Amino acid sequence: MAFSKKPVQRRGKIPRRSLLNRIVRSIGVAVIAFYVFVTLALILLRSVNPPTTAVQIERRVQSLTRRVTYRKVFVFVPIGQISPALQHAVVAAEDARFFQHNGFDWTQVQIAAEEDLENRRRRGASTITQQLVKNLFLSTGGSFLRKGVEFTIVPIAELTLSKKRILELYLNVIEWGPGIYGAEASAQRYYHVPARAITRDQGIELASILPAPLRRKPGRLTEYDRIISQRMAQMGW
Numbered sequence: 001m002a003f004s005k006k007p008v009q010r011r012g013k014i015p016r017r018s019l020l021n022r023i024v025r026s027i028g029v030a031v032i033a034f035y036v037f038v039t040l041a042l043i044l045l046r047s048v049n050p051p052t053t054a055v056q057i058e059r060r061v062q063s064l065t066r067r068v069t070y071r072k073v074f075v076f077v078p079i080g081q082i083s084p085a086l087q088h089a090v091v092a093a094e095d096a097r098f099f100q101h102n103g104f105d106w107t108q109v110q111i112a113a114e115e116d117l118e119n120r121r122r123r124g125a126s127t128i129t130q131q132l133v134k135n136l137f138l139s140t141g142g143s144f145l146r147k148g149v150e151f152t153i154v155p156i157a158e159l160t161l162s163k164k165r166i167l168e169l170y171l172n173v174i175e176w177g178p179g180i181y182g183a184e185a186s187a188q189r190y191y192h193v194p195a196r197a198i199t200r201d202q203g204i205e206l207a208s209i210l211p212a213p214l215r216r217k218p219g220r221l222t223e224y225d226r227i228i229s230q231r232m233a234q235m236g237w
Contacts, residue, residue, distance in 0.1 A: 038137055038153055042160040045136075045169065049076045053173050055135045056181060073189065074181040079168035082183045082195045088237040089203035090171065093228045094210055095128040096235065099163055103129045103154040129154050132170045175213045176206065190218050204228045 063070030176186035183195040205218035
C-alpha cells in the first residue's frame, strides 16, 4: 500500500505569509508609536519650548555628510518679545487666513494651483500650522509620503495648541538662513537688533525670504516686499 509523503518543513525557516504578517505588525506598531510620540510632544509643547527640531537635525546631518561648516543659532523668545510688525508681516506673507482656518487653507491651495499653471507662483500653499509640523517632526523633503504624514498631524496640532502658541513656536523655529532659526536669531543676524525692535519695513524684508531661506536675503526682493506690504495694509496692519 503506497503512502503519500507530506512535505517536511525545514526547521528555522519562517513561512512567507508569517513573515509578511510580522512585517505588517511591526509597521503598524511603529506608526502607532510615532503618532503617540507626536501627540505627547504637542501636549508638552503647550508650555515647554523645543530644544531642537527635525529640520535642525536634518541640517546638521547634511553638514556632516557634505563636510561643510555648520553653526546653529537658535534662541527662543516669548511672542511678547517679537515685534508685532514682524508677526504681522510673516502672517501676511505666509498665511493670511491663519486665524480663520483650522490648519488647512483650501482657498490658498486653489490660488497656488492657478499660479502654478501661470508660472508665477511665489510661495507654497502650506499654512503656518503645516510648516510648524514639518519643522518640528518631519523634514524639508517634498515626497508624497512626507506630505501625507504632515496632513495627518496638522489636526492634532490645531486641537492641542492655541493659535497664539502655534504662531509663537513657528516664529521661533522657522529657518531664516543657513543655521539661523527663529525671529531673534534672524533679527540679530541681519539687523543687529533684538526681535522686539524690528520695524515694519525690516519685518517685511525678513518675511520675504521665508519661502527660500537658504537662497534669499532680506532687502533684495523689492516686488515681493511691496506685495507683502499691500497685504498687511489690507489686513489693517
